[in-house]
Amino acid sequence: MDLIIVLQAGVATGTILLFATLGEIFAERSGVMNLGVEGMMLLGAMSAFSIATRTGNPWLGLLVAMLAAGLISQIHAFISITLQADQVVSGLSLGFLATGLSLVLGEGLSKAGTITLIPSFTVPVLSQIPILGPIFFTNQKLLVYVGYVIVPLAWYYINYTRPGLHLRAVGEYPAAADSLGVNVFALRYLYVFVGGMFAGLAGATISLAIAPGWFSELTTAGQGWIAIGLVIFAQWDPLRAAFGSYAFGALRRLVLDIQAPMMLFGLRNPFYYNPYWGFFLEMLPYAFTIIVLVIGSREAIRRRLGAPTALGIPYIRGERGV
């Protein structure tokens, strides 16, 4: 088992989590928690794969996936922003709806055959860097590179631009933002849409690039939920989100790859000789999510940081709130 190869694959797997986590960060920074990420990712994965098989064009699939997930996220936006319903319940129900919709529309898609995938390539100079080159810049999917570019952009956008300031204001103190002429409702709709597009992109990344195909609910296998956990671990910061996503991606790959070789670091590989121990390995990413949540929550208490103040609270004009 070559550690470099595991990490290289881990970065690719982590890109899925990265997109979903970034999208959720945008939505939550505006004050709207969307627990429908898993469902939106499934919808993205399904529509991307479906369009790609029908048209032979993965780029069109990618675009449709982002639009589909973005559009369905607006149901949650309407219910939680305009109708002021509880965001937890509304997000959960969106997740159910999107999952069911994906299963119905994706019926028979698993037998669709081969499709043109998103291409991979090696970056000329950067791939020569020792260790980092082979992990990050060698033979990766185009979408993985998109991830590298988007993380600093998102970080800069949120922290150092005017629209980013508005985004944070709407999530921290909507009444103040409103009084300064920032349209709280429109911005929240917008960032829920952005979050949905990212979730769709994450889904399309699975079905068109990292683990091609449509395997109904197993396509995402809970990664949308892990992403929501990562948002808390990341303290709503894109840079930390990137770190968490790639670490989790590497863990997911490790869990798969560690079972293959007979010898591990010169010892008999216990997971090779006891294949049923693999079930405990399967638990690891999920158990780690809980651990990461504990870390994130403790840190939030200690550093008095944490969730955007208005997260989860519908903004009602003229009413006292945060």
Next chain:
Amino acid sequence: MSESTLNQRKSNWLPFTVEVEPRLTPPPAWFSWALTIGLIIFALLIGALVIAFAGGNPWAAYSHIARASFGSIGVLSDTLVKAIPLMIVGLACTIAFRMRIWNIGAEGQFFLGAFGASAVVLTPILPSDSPQWLFILTMLIFGMAAGAIWGFIPGYLKAKFNVNEVISTLMLNYIAVSWNNYWIYAVWTEGGFQMSRMFPRNAWLPRLTDFADRVPAFGGLTVHFGLVLAILAAIVVWLILYRSQWGYEIRVVGDNPPTARYAGIPIARNTVLVMMLSGALAGLAGMSEISGVVHRLQGAISPGYGYTGIIVAWLAKLNPFAVIPVAIFFGALILAGREIQPSGIPKMIQGIILVCLIASDFLMRNKIRIRRKGEA
């Protein structure tokens, strides 16, 4: 002075204006139920549109669901069999949601309940010739205890570290499935198959068909004792919520956490206890399913009962007794849904119903007036 957001968007081109104002008093009870029934019909209509879009025949799908779930005494009994775990899981969600703890982990607690009950037979904790009442009682205790442990973990993490229970309970669902799989594949496998051996007859919950020699009409009816357990559980949950001090505390915390804190209600302790009770109920559902229907431990024991239970609890408006008829409706959907194509239809309809339900809550909180232009 509270104004709604919709209020300010009066259109200039419609011949009427839509005004929204908050209700000062809760609407009458009939309104709530009429709304629920109305939204189910609305959701089924939307579902029909999607089925038609996906190339299916909505009328055929729906009439198939109706016939395959209520068409005869036999299928009605099968519907009830599917509804029993939904009733109990719905109650598990009801008690947690009433305190606004979002236990999405009923699925995992269900699996652990099934595991705990199976352990009694397969470890074995009791000799296989034990009397039936002892078997069932022990399985009940072990199943509920295992579910309670699975509920304790997120409850404790929330109380102690303020860990978001939605995510922790969901993660535990995945862990529970792997945990059960380990035992099914590695320890209790029967001849390499992915299932345990069949339980002895005295570890089965009694079914109606078991009494067919005395009452011939019961022949073939698979409704089992779990139905009685479900109804008992509904009564117990109702008693706890509305006739006990603990239930009062749960409701106060759910309605208004700051008030509860000022009143000195121990929120952290109640969080742990409610999660454990919720987990124990979901575990009971798993035990009843394993001992009443499946009669062995295997992988596919739940078509998402734990998740459907969430919708059942909401549709029943967190009313323990309303959970029972609502669970029967969804039991029908699950039973019939196994045969119709595309196979995702029941799940999608559940999702649509839940979305409409959450949205319709707006009408419970607000009055909508449509006025003609020019009217004062």
